[in-house]
Amino acid sequence: MWLHHSARLPHLPFPAPPRSPRSSPPFLFRPAASAMHSHPSTASPRDEDQKAKKNDEDKLRQAISYHNQTKHSLTSGYARGPGGLDWANQPNPFLRFLSSPQLPLLHLPPQPGDSPLYASLFSSSPPSSPQPISHSTLSRLLYDSLSLSAWKTTGLSTWSLRVNPSSGNLHPTEAHVLCPPLSSLSDHCPFLAHYSPKDHSLEILAQVPLDRSPLAADGSTLFVALCSIFWREAWKYGERAFRYCNHDVGHAIAAVAIAAAALGWDARLLDGLGHDELHRFLGLDAANRPPPSQLPDRPIRGRFPWIESQHPDCLLLLFPFGSQPSVDFQSLSSAISCFLSLSWTGTPNYLSKDHVYWDIIYRTAEAVKKPLNAVERFSVNPFHPSGLISEKLYKNYSVREIVRKRRSAVDMDGVHAMGRDTFFQILLHCLPSGQLDPGQKQGKQFALPFRTMTWDAEVHAALFVHRVKDLPQGLYFLVRNEDHLDWLKMAMRPEFEWVRPEGCPDGLPLYRLARGNCEELAKQLSCHQEIASDGCFSLGMVARFEPILREKNAWMYPRLFWETGVLGQVLYLEAHAIGISATGIGCYFDDDVHKVLGLKGMEFQSLYHFTIGGPVLDRRIMSLPAYPGPGIDA
Template structure:
């Protein structure tokens, strides 16, 4: 029986890409604040439209070819700066993978050199080296688009027991290549970091150039996907130690810059910014852009943050002496001007919101038997991005439902409660309600009809979604779907060719068990909260993506994030018009094809595998 007309729709782009070079990062100071914010939102939306891939207008602007001579170094170092190695766990204890979504371990580990080492080893370290004999490259525990790793990690710590810095607070940079910390600045002994002695702050920053080298103007999107993956990776690793995690999102972009010494380390961006792509030796292109800070603390405790005291600490600590200069990543660069102009428009301002921690909700669990007998640490280290799918593996319906249950923000909810607030691991790290939903293309799930499905992750959006999407959609609950899983079938039919076409004609989107597009409530969020929510929507997709990666490996298969897709063609299939909802990330899950020509080597060679 042929698929219904809906799944055989002829796709076309509804608009050409905007090519407007409008600057909002250097607005006149006399503009009223509401006009500045309106201009910033316009810049974010303009960037988003401009960087869409189109079936008819072509791909977003990029380099066209790869300049291998100037491929950025994936490892940042600060020289000279004090450095000390972190411990390499040899026999780590960690919870059975599915139990981490049920509760935190009852006894959190104390903050120490050993626990910080484990936190970073099982979230951001190298997981392997790969070689073909002609070339060798590293993989990391946290995924990255193109394996380019624009995300850098900084640790802001109180005095750390069993370390060389056990009397004063300090800021360090994490070096995954050798699993070590570089000390950037040390506070005086009378300066107190205003968090409890058993807590820690992690700051993420992005080097846009690492992604832009390959992906051009669309790179800002991918950098923020990676931030989301890193946030989830750290939250999961922290949970295995018995620690909870929460964004410190009332801090401003400039406060984060001061906290990790950006202005003390890098040359300032030129004023005015270029108004077109610029080639040359441009050291400022390698600057770090602070993204966010997380605080990690013992779970199930009455933890709080005094933001005024933390701001005073940041101010005083910024006067510290900063050690080391960053190594050069490339000899020559291309400045994709719209990236830096948009980054300026989406900076987070400070706010007066109070710090709060959401109650913990367990995620729905059908059966632990659906998972392999892996610990959390085994799953995160086995995670790989599949290059191809085998077109053979068939997923059981219960496994499909289980994966989606772990993608829900609120988990097990009581009678009358709906999905929306972020209570479950790792989504509880975010301090806004869920804004991202999943449009699913089901290809090979036993007991589930092929077709287009939709997971509503915030049920407060249900009416808006149904009104915005095609009127022909069924919105039917599939058979035996868990009651707490808001999953709906929109249309029956084989959508393998459609999924492939939407994801830039990539077979990997059609050859697995299922693929999906992450659809976010978009312009209303920016209007309600501000332009600074633009990157945060991508962070949320990255957190979801990290869960999909881990779930796939925990059941014995694989997954891959897909950043290349035809944006407005996705919207057309769903019937979405305007910018109320936008597709921000694609993903695919299935049985991987392993390339036997590539050899795996230990992440950290030594006397024993992965031993220091």
């Protein structure tokens, strides 16, 4: 639970935000609304078109309403949450499919050369020669992206950590794979399986006959589906949980893309598919879920098993680097529709005895479902290396060492200062386009792991620089899509400098906005958390918001959070590659951040905060191996 403190922003280079009270509706209980009856339509095509536009506008309004309702405010309080932690109903962090056939994956001890150097992922050529999909490589993919990384224990408490980070270590993200036939696993036909990180195994949900499989006939492609269980986050964070679930989707996308690259595989979102296709792909049963018209319209407590169901988020195609898979979304949709007739196995375990239904989460999830875009053309962006100042800035860690040692810092030392070139190097790896020829602009997503996404970069970073040697303290801004630069300058405070800092590499669109000690400011904006002020620098990820939602539609709303999660994963890995640590910050005062930057309206919104610095380790907590050994349940 976040504690509420009344405070004002310090008078640094920026004026304190004016008080703007915001009412927060009470926590009410109300029975489900009665069902709405529909009648056959006799409308003309023009009427149908107007109806469709109104429907799209209603969905957009719902997404924006959710975003505004779930903001934290320095002056008027926090978004609605449970007010306390109901430990008796804490969701089980491990989803299992009871009675499904289980296929153990390999626990491969590290061997020299089995994982490329982390810095090589960003080199001028694909990271390694593509390896064939096999029991071994599938095991490595999941072991280096979504598996457990350690167990922690102190006193009577024991908990697990994972390679992919999660808000509050609650892990709402579940993964499924559609894999070609593999020797020793499935010799005859592809299979669809749920990944179980607790024991690093696959739970087979369905066998897919070859004539129904959408995979490449030569066995060179693999599908990874990501889903969210909103209840896992809502148990702790209430209404704001939908934001955090989508942060976690972005982290998982990047984690899979990085692990795939280490095997010589590329990854790309199959974003032409819609929510219904993903639902069928996963064999999810909607029969026990109330229709939207019958869902309660207020938060209520009770037993609602359907709250534990998975919400399909996205489908990733993995394929050899340098290849150009042919994907026709209409044909892919037709192939997936045949999955309804597969023989599905396994029953998901219960996660909690009782629940709290946060109505706005499920209404928003319904509004932002993406429809099928059968005419969308699948394409793979060219690979661009990321800028490299010097390999000496990195320790010679392998990809596996970096991804598996990643931890979320719980405290920063307030002392460690990073070198200026190290700071610039981290930001170079945060650029979506990587290295460009003179005159080209950042914006297209060509570099790892941003190339997984199908849209141009929409997320920027406002940086609070505290302890970077030879760089003045102050507020800086990283422009990750330079087509937005003029809009940003017009939208933000006119007194900002927009000066390139001394020593800034060519091709890094970083600007200093104002000098000054921003430690107290950063702390207060991030819900008074000292971790935002005690690192080398912290940042707020600022996205072009309402314009892109209107250009694309409401389904773009969660994708903006995915992009912040992908960027956050890069920041995590970069911090560990240089020998320090990082953490994502989901609690911040939204509109107070905007006021500091001078942003008004909904053109730009802050979606995620982050901090990087020297970690303080809690010696009272003991670390245990993720997988102690065969037959041992940690």
